[in-house]
Amino acid sequence: MSAAMDDLKVSPCGTHHLRSDGRKAYQRRFDQVLPFHAPGLAPVKLTHTAWHIRPDGTDAYKARFDETFGFYCGVAAVVSDGLWFHIDSEGNPLYESRYAFVGNFQNDVCVVCDVEGSYYHIDLSGKPLYSSKWSYCGDFREGAAVVQGRVGLSSHIDFSGELIHGQWFLDLDVFHKGYARARSNEGWHHISKAGTPLYPARYANVEPFYNGCSRVETGDGALRVINEKGETLRTLRRPTIDDFAELSADMVGYWRTMALKTASQSGLLDQLPANQQQLTKSTGMVSERLVRFLRALGELGVIQLERDEYVLTKKGQYLRSDHPKTLASAPKEYGGDLLRRWERLPAILKGADVDQDIFDEVSNDEERVKAHHEMLASYALHDYAPVVPLLNINAGDVVFDAAGGTGTLSWLVKRRFPETDVYCGDKAEITRHQLYDGVHYLPFDLFEPWPICADKLLLARVLHDWNDEQVALIFEHAKAALRPGGELLVLEMILPTLGFGGGLCDLHLLAVTGGQERSEDHYSDLLHNAGFDVVETIRGASLVSVLRCRLKP
Incomplete structure (x- = not known):
């Protein structure tokens, strides 16, 4: 970086550069100028044309572009005819490829987004660092970059494109002094390079650690300073939310x-x-x-x-x-029979049996069938649509949606994978409505032998309605209905290992169906005991995760 360049700064009006003593660096004027970067060049723009200049105001090269940006690692990002690429200090393209976006090189590595919308990293020759492509990725820092996968969750990769810790989060930051900011369903916190939380608390916001301290905001609006163990060192602001009023609103x-x-x-x-x-x-x-x-x-x-x-x-x-x-229909359900079942919660918590008759009551009331399953269908459309593309379903597969209600998930599967045979099974009172074309409907009982053999078995928010003993019986019937090499796909909300997330949903199931929400370890244990291996857990941005399961060899 030359002394002449060090002496220059952008003028207040942004049309030229000034020396440190306030004198003009040159006589020319532009519509816009940016700061000088090594090797001593600055981006300028005039009447919709952009290029770079030297400290004396002369042009660095003859080429012209739509947009130009600063030099980093000896190269600069430019835009020409709507496409992005990098040039050297003489205005020559660094490589042949053109992109929808390019970032700035740092440590000889740069983020690019191709014209199909996929992000990845390239080196100074324009060669990709790895074969993977992402929905988004950021710059490397401390040997790691944030990448966003196809389901909207983020993780960290190294320079070879390999996942560093394999943990996925709703949002994620780069590492700073060994720790990164991460957001889960429960809130923001800090993680180590192993992807593990530093402490159990979750916050509305957290800042990076600065000399071992981080400023955080709690869910009630309080501001605190914590250390790397999550211990509060000092309180900067009291809660802005009135706990008394909030509790009153809850009641x-x-x-x-x-x-x-x-x-x-x-x-x-x-x-x-x-x-x-x-x-x-x-x-x-x-x-x-x-x-x-x-x-x-x-x-x-x-x-x-x-x-x-x-x-x-x-x-x-x-x-x-x-x-x-x-x-x-939802408020009618929640404000009717479901609310009345909650009134038995005190007795249930003390050991009283749960009346597991809700599905029989629904199926025996034609009006209730329509209202209840209309509500479930809307939840299915909302929650399952982003999950269906992630399912491991192949052309020619026979797919069975067990206890699939009126078949909304079955229809989503058929629409996504048209070269499959999709069957929806449920009580005869439900399946006789046959709402969706292209879906085969089968009357069946979840706790009796299933009337089908399939390549893919779907249990979507079914298991959470039943206790562990009943789930074991469901798995026995699933095993008998699974073709060799087939998979059981369990779609459920997975309880976090830390914190209280999902607690009210779990309590609702206890009061209404006698079932429960479960952690990933809980489901894995039940599946293992039934003879299944969990080969992959797919977590999406929605509440629903997918457990891909195969029979043990």
Whole structure:
């Protein structure tokens, strides 16, 4: 880096460079200039054309580009005709390839994104460092780079493209002094280079460690400084959330459930947009009380007032009965039989038996069948759509969706893998509706021998409804229904090993079905005891993970 270049800085107006004493470095003026970098060149732009100049303001080369950026490792990123690449100090392309984006070289390595949207790293010759491609990747630091996989989760790789620790997170930062910021479903924390958490707590935000200290924000808005063991060294700000008020809000959660149930039952939301007079007439509600009801729905964020009309918000649209992912039936379920089952929770916790009759009750009530499975179908559309492409299903496979309800997952599988035979099995009262073309429906009982042999068996949010003894019996029937070389695919929410995530869902299952959510180790033990090996756990950005299982040799 030359002394002449060290002496220069961008002028306040950004059109030229100044010396340290304030004198102009040259007479030329540009639309935009950027700082000088070694080997003594600065990017400039004038009338939609970009190039580099020397410290005296003369052109570094004859070539012209759409955009130019600073030199790093002796090369600079440029854009020409919408495509990105790197040039040397004489304006010559470094390689033949062209990209949708390139970063800046650091340690002779650079991030690129190809025209298909895949990210990876290249060296100064333009050669990829490895064969893998990612949804996103960042610069290397301390020998590691963050990469985002196809399901939206992030991990760390080394220069050869190999995973360093094999742990995946919702969000992730580079390593700084041996530790990295990572976000799981429960929140932000710090991890070691082995991918393991440094402490059990999770936060709304964490900063990198600085001389062994990190500033963190808790879920209630407090600011603290912690050490590398997670111990609080000092409190910088008290909580901004009132614990008393928050607990009070938790205790009246049924207000929300019952308000939404009433809105759904009344059909009011299907009539929006409408004004107060129209809704008074169509719902039969007393005008003054209707206004109070609408105020509550507005507080819940499902409606808003535009001029003199009430309209649904984006969130409220899901409560329309004609929405593709309608949740109109959900508040009726949660505010009805499911809520009544929760009232037995104190006795259940003391050892009382759980009435495992909910599925029989649903199947024996035609109206309840429609409402309950409409709700489950919407959850399936929302949660399973991003997971289906990750399933190990091949052309010609026979796929059996066991206890698949009305077949939403079966339909998603058939749509993604059209050269398969997809069967959906459930109680006869459910399967007789046959909602989806291309899906074969089979009446069957989960706890009796299954009427099919398949290459892929799907158990999607089925096992969490049953206790361990019942799950063992389900696995015995699955083994008998699995073709040689086939796989059992278990789709479930996996409880974290640390923290309390999933606790309320687990309690709901205890009260309503007698089942439970489980950790990965718990599922692995049950599968191992039944004669299965878990060959892969696929974690997605949604709540649902996939356990790929094969029979032991």
